[in-house]
Amino acid sequence: MTATPSPSPTAKRVLLAAPRGYCAGVDRAVIAVEKALEQYGSPIYVRHEIVHNKYVVQTLERKGAIFVEETAEVPEGSIVMFSAHGVAPTVHAEAAERGLATIDATCPLVTKVHKEAVRFAQDDYDILLIGHEGHEEVIGTSGEAPDHITLVDGPEDVENVEVRDDSKVVWLSQTTLSVDETMETVDRLKEKFPQLISPPSDDICYATQNRQIAVKQMGGQADLVIVVGSKNSSNSVRLVEVALGAGARDAHLVDFAEEIDEAWLEGVSTVGVTSGASVPDVLVEGVLEWLSTRGFEDVELVKAAEESITFSLPKELRRDLRAEAAALGSAE
Numbered sequence: 001m002t003a004t005p006s007p008s009p010t011a012k013r014v015l016l017a018a019p020r021g022y023c024a025g026v027d028r029a030v031i032a033v034e035k036a037l038e039q040y041g042s043p044i045y046v047r048h049e050i051v052h053n054k055y056v057v058q059t060l061e062r063k064g065a066i067f068v069e070e071t072a073e074v075p076e077g078s079i080v081m082f083s084a085h086g087v088a089p090t091v092h093a094e095a096a097e098r099g100l101a102t103i104d105a106t107c108p109l110v111t112k113v114h115k116e117a118v119r120f121a122q123d124d125y126d127i128l129l130i131g132h133e134g135h136e137e138v139i140g141t142s143g144e145a146p147d148h149i150t151l152v153d154g155p156e157d158v159e160n161v162e163v164r165d166d167s168k169v170v171w172l173s174q175t176t177l178s179v180d181e182t183m184e185t186v187d188r189l190k191e192k193f194p195q196l197i198s199p200p201s202d203d204i205c206y207a208t209q210n211r212q213i214a215v216k217q218m219g220g221q222a223d224l225v226i227v228v229g230s231k232n233s234s235n236s237v238r239l240v241e242v243a244l245g246a247g248a249r250d251a252h253l254v255d256f257a258e259e260i261d262e263a264w265l266e267g268v269s270t271v272g273v274t275s276g277a278s279v280p281d282v283l284v285e286g287v288l289e290w291l292s293t294r295g296f297e298d299v300e301l302v303k304a305a306e307e308s309i310t311f312s313l314p315k316e317l318r319r320d321l322r323a324e325a326a327a328l329g330s331a332e
C-alpha cells in the first residue's frame with residue numbers, strides 16, 4: 001500500500017477507508033464460535049447468522065457450526081450460541097426449557113441497549129426504539145420490554161407514534177443505523193414530544209459511527225464507492241447510503257470482488273473502498289486486487305479514527321476454558 005500525492009484528474013486511484021471491517025463485537029462472536037468448536041467439538045448450533053456476512057457464515061459451517069433459524073430446531077441437550085445481534089428473554093427461556101446449553105455471543109454494546117430498555121421500562125417510560133422493522137437486533141431489544149417499546153422505523157414513521165404520557169418518553173436506537181437519519185428522526189420526535197429524553201450514552205455504536213465518518217471523508221472525492229458487505233448487514237447497507245449522501249457519484253454493495261460490474265468503472269478515476277463491521281479484510285483485499293488489475297494500483301488511506309476496543313469472550317466459554325486450563329494444570 002502506498003500513500004500517493006494528489007492525483008492528476010485522469011489518474012486512477014483507490015481511497016481505502018480506515019477503520020473498516022471487523023468491529024470488536026463481530027471479532028468476539030466469530031472467535032467464540034471457533035473456540036466453542038475447539039472446546040466442545042462439532043456441532044455447535046448457532047441461532048441465526050452469528051454475524052451478517054455470507055463468507056463468515058460459510059467458513060464457520062465448514063468448521064462444524066450449524067446455523068438454525070429457531071431454538072426449536074436444536075436437538076435437546078445440544079449447545080446453542082446466540083448471535084451478536086442479541087435475543088429476547090423468551091429465547092433464553094425456550095432454550096432452558098429444551099435443556100440446551102447456551103453461549104450468549106450478544107455484543108456487549110447491544111446488551112447495553114437491552115439494559116437501558118429494561119431500566120426505562122421499570123420506571124414506566126414509553127420507549128421509542130428507532131430501528132428497522134424485522135431486524136434481529138430490534139426484535140431482541142423489543143423483547144426486553146414489549147409492553148413499553150414502540151418501534152420507530154425512520155423519520156416518516158414519527159407521525160404514527162402514540163405514547164401514554166408525553167412527559168415520560170425516551171428514545172433508544174438500534175446500534176447500526178445511519179447517524180444522520182437517526183438524528184433526523186429524533187428531531188421530529190422532539191417536535192412531537194418536547195419532553196423526550198435521550199439515551200444515557202450513544203446507542204449507535206462506535207464502529208458504526210467510525211465507518212460512516214470515514215466514508216463521509218472519502219465520499220465527496222470518489223466517483224464510485226464499493227462497500228464490501230452482505231445485503232442483510234444493516235451497517236453495510238448504511239455505508240452505501242452515507243457514501244451517496246456524501247457526494248459519491250455511485251456506490252454499490254458487494255459480498256465478493258466477483259460481484260463488481262466492469263460497467264461501474266466507466267469514466268471513473270477515483271474508487272472509494274470500505275467494508276461493513278462484519279466483513280473480514282480478506283474480502284477487501286480481493287476487491288483491491290480486482291481493482292489493481294484494472295489500473296487502480298495506487299491506494300491512499302483515508303483514516304477517520306483509531307480503534308482499540310476489544311471484548312472478552314462470552315462468560316460461559318471463559319468459564320469452561322478456565323476449568324479446562326485448571327484441570328490440565330493439576331494433571332501435570
Ligand code: SF4
Pocket residue numbers: 023024025026084107108109110175176205206207208235277
Ligand atoms: S456493529 Fe457495533 S453493536 Fe454491532 S457487533 Fe459491532 S460493535 Fe457490536
